[in-house]
Amino acid sequence: MTTDTxxxxxxxxxxxxxxxxxxxxxxxxxxxxxAAGQLGLFLALLTPILVSLQLKVQSxxxxxxxxxxxxxxxxxxxxxxMLANPFFGRLSDxxxxxxxxxxxWLVLGMMGLLLGLVIxxxxxxxxxxxxxxxxxxxxxNAALAAFVATVADNVxxxxxxxxxxxxxxxxxxxxxxxTWIAKSFTDQMLLLxxxxxxIGVLLVIGYxxxxxxxxxxxxxxxxxxxxxxxxxxxxxxxxxxxxxxxxSRFLLTLANWMFTTFRLIYLQHEMRLTAAExxxxxxxxxxxxGVCVMGSAQSAGWLSDxxxxxxxxxxxxxxxxxxxMLILSRSDTIAMFYGAEIVLGLGFGVYLGVDLALxxxxxxxxxxxxxxxxxxxxxxxxxxxxxxxxxxxxISLGGGHNYSILLITSSLVCLGGALAILPVxxxx
Numbered sequence: 001m002t003t004d005t006x007x008x009x010x011x012x013x014x015x016x017x018x019x020x021x022x023x024x025x026x027x028x029x030x031x032x033x034x035a036a037g038q039l040g041l042f043l044a045l046l047t048p049i050l051v052s053l054q055l056k057v058q059s060x061x062x063x064x065x066x067x068x069x070x071x072x073x074x075x076x077x078x079x080x081x082m083l084a085n086p087f088f089g090r091l092s093d094x095x096x097x098x099x100x101x102x103x104x105w106l107v108l109g110m111m112g113l114l115l116g117l118v119i120x121x122x123x124x125x126x127x128x129x130x131x132x133x134x135x136x137x138x139x140x141n142a143a144l145a146a147f148v149a150t151v152a153d154n155v156x157x158x159x160x161x162x163x164x165x166x167x168x169x170x171x172x173x174x175x176x177x178x179t180w181i182a183k184s185f186t187d188q189m190l191l192l193x194x195x196x197x198x199i200g201v202l203l204v205i206g207y208x209x210x211x212x213x214x215x216x217x218x219x220x221x222x223x224x225x226x227x228x229x230x231x232x233x234x235x236x237x238x239x240x241x242x243x244x245x246x247x248s249r250f251l252l253t254l255a256n257w258m259f260t261t262f263r264l265i266y267l268q269h270e271m272r273l274t275a276a277e278x279x280x281x282x283x284x285x286x287x288x289x290g291v292c293v294m295g296s297a298q299s300a301g302w303l304s305d306x307x308x309x310x311x312x313x314x315x316x317x318x319x320x321x322x323x324x325m326l327i328l329s330r331s332d333t334i335a336m337f338y339g340a341e342i343v344l345g346l347g348f349g350v351y352l353g354v355d356l357a358l359x360x361x362x363x364x365x366x367x368x369x370x371x372x373x374x375x376x377x378x379x380x381x382x383x384x385x386x387x388x389x390x391x392x393x394x395i396s397l398g399g400g401h402n403y404s405i406l407l408i409t410s411s412l413v414c415l416g417g418a419l420a421i422l423p424v425x426x427x428x
């Protein structure tokens with residue numbers, strides 16, 4: 001971003017304090033705006049991944065090629081997401097626009113996401129879908145990098161568990177809302193993509209309007225190519241807590257997306273449901289899942305702040321999520337599917353209730369959080385590169401329509417995510 005009118009930077013914190021520790025409690029309207037922004041961002045991003053992409057692929061690709069085609073589209077988009085998040089995070093930290101460091105990327109990112117989804121909705125080939133999803137994924141992660149940084153900028157450590165829990169609720173309310181919106185537009189492809197994304201854009205713009213985002217007081221020094229490459233690196237020897245927390249998130253996200261990518265197709269294949277029936281069942285399942293997430297996320301966030309502990313919650317969440325995957329592997333009725341959704345929702349809610357708080361607590365550079373948060377978000381985007389291909393491979397090992405191998409493997413990966421959080425020392 002180029003420099004416009006510059007304003008004064010925030011007052012320096014007292015000696016011995018960082019900006020994060022000197023923060024006042026966020027105002028209620030900021031908390032409401034933050035929650036709405038989280039809901040909007042993930043409503044626009046997750047609805048295509050959970051529903052719209054799968055229905056779009058089925059509309060233009062023969063049945064035998066659908067899993068492979070979906071894997072190509074989502075994997076390519078995930079590569080774009082992985083590269084974009086820390087890159088735009090670094091740009092956000094260094095932006096000197098008169099509108100602030102975060103606001104420009106929140107708006108531009110959401111506009112790019114909307115453009116990408118329009119391209120997907122009107123595509124007539126997998127190649128064009130892939131281009132659209134690359135644009136959508138990269139743009140969404142530009143907005144996401146800026147958004148997560150606003151949490152570090154404005155929320156003190158003593159409140160991070162509660163805010164993390166609230167944002168976890170919004171993140172999982174988003175696919176619930178998106179899936180129910182999708183129910184009404186399964187035969188209207190353009191509206192299927194546009195309605196959730198336009199609502200999401202409006203909610204993020206609402207957050208931008210209440211966000212305190214003071215510009216930098218001076219333009220950062222120019223950096224060379226090596227500095228740009230360091231955008232994608234944090235030394236694990238110098239920052240082992242950050243590295244272990246990164247690995248834990250990577251494994252849990254990998255387990256989640258190994259199944260989520262094929263969730264709708266799973267219902268069609270395993271439960272013998274039509275596309276409309278599967279969408280209806282998925283909507284109900286996601287609603288059950290979302291209710292469980294909302295309750296457990298807020299409770300976990302509050303308890304985490306109350307007891308000053310994060311690690312036990314992450315470990316319990318991973319174990320619950322793994323148990324839910326095992327239940328899914330034995331499910332042969334819709335009722336069992338809903339039961340698994342309850343366990344998965346409880347587990348993932350506990351995880352979301354403390355994950356962001358733990359991440360911010362172990363950042364290498366709390367004063368410039370967006371770049372490191374971008375690297376941390378690679379642990380969320382990188383698994384989406386491998387998960388579709390790995391999931392498709394595991395499904396094929398079972399004869400093409402047998403998901404038990406996929407789900408058992410996901411459960412074991414969750415266990416690894418629980419164990420990875422134990423060596424973290426800075427956070428209890």
